[in-house]
């Protein structure tokens with residue numbers, strides 16, 4: 001199937017199908033007792049989260065607590081240095097807690113509250129998802145258990161402190177490599193025992209159905225706002241939209257606003273140190289179809305067919321797969337997925353800081369770097385970048401590894 005055979009005006013209603021599939025990707029590949037829990041969440045999502053009461057409350061929270069709508073900034077000096085292409089940034093760095101992740105955490109935690117759950121459970125790698133969820137749990141008065149590998153706990157001390165200050169329990173995972181993969185296993189195991197009182201909150205558009213759909217829908221506020229704001233600012237739609245892709249939630253939020261428009265859409269994956277397996281996390285570019293963490297998508301595999309080790313300078317992008325909807329949009333050709341390496345990312349990080357007074361997250365710097373290259377190829381037109389988060393969390397790492405340029 002190609003994208004010109006798909007009706008994009010009704011796309012968001014028709015994808016995924018009732019079983020959570022986007023074409024061949026998605027689904028719900030988990031043990032039977034957890035399938036019951038997913039069915040309960042799915043049911044609650046379609047009844048509670050589509051009610052006007054829920055939508056109204058989430059809208060108020062977005063405005064009064066998160067500080068939405070976030071603005072679009074015209075990147076005047078950066079654009080001026082590139083010729084005749086105008087670059088714009090959707091400022092998710094100005095969303096409360098400094099990144100887009102709170103958009104779906106507030107939705108998931110509000111749903112938990114409406115479902116009468118007392119606790120939210122999640123895993124975290126670098127700690128960004130853990131901090132966003134701990135924030136949402138504090139806001140709603142829910143307990144919060146965050147599973148984190150011992151190695152990551154040692155590496156991410158400031159985020160661990162944030163989660164604890166926000167009242168979350170950070171549970172150390174000490175088996176295997178003691179990083180994200182083990183944390184996912186431990187969190188799922190806990191959830192299997194606690195699902196009557198708790199809800200699992202996934203950190204991106206990944207995992208078993210209904211999570212990829214729910215997280216996309218909660219993130220779609222980014223694309224809806226951006227489309228309206230861009231039209232109001234310029235009287236036109238952008239020629240191109242660019243976002244970085246780890247699991248793919250900021251990108252799906254942004255892209256969902258433009259799928260039905262004559263707008264080119266680019267997802268940017270991390271090429272890290274290079275194309276050898278283990279040196280990057282560009283799953284859509286170099287991966288193959290497979291099932292992991294409860295869903296079917298395109299993933300990077302090792303020689304045994306297990307999730308391969310991955311690397312990126314941006315800890316929020318080093319995931320060996322991407323959400324099933326990205327795999328689908330990739331296959332049908334609606335979104336073009338491309339890569340940016342560490343070096344170009346760091347150049348873009350300093351460029352945006354120096355030329356615009358915006359210090360971007362290293363994750364978001366991948367999108368900035370790609371937009372700069374795209375602008376040079378396009379020659380004229382406009383590019384809207386999803387600036388998924390701010391770089392405050394990356395200061396120590398940048399100074400230690402790269403110094404001040």
Ligand SMILES: *Cc1c(COP(=O)(O)O)cnc(C)c1O
Pocket residue numbers: 099100101128203204205244245246247248249250251316317361363364388389390
């Ligand atoms: C976590 C994170 C990402 C990657 O997650 P997606 O689900 O791919 O959006 C990107 N940018 C920032 C700032 C993040 O914290």
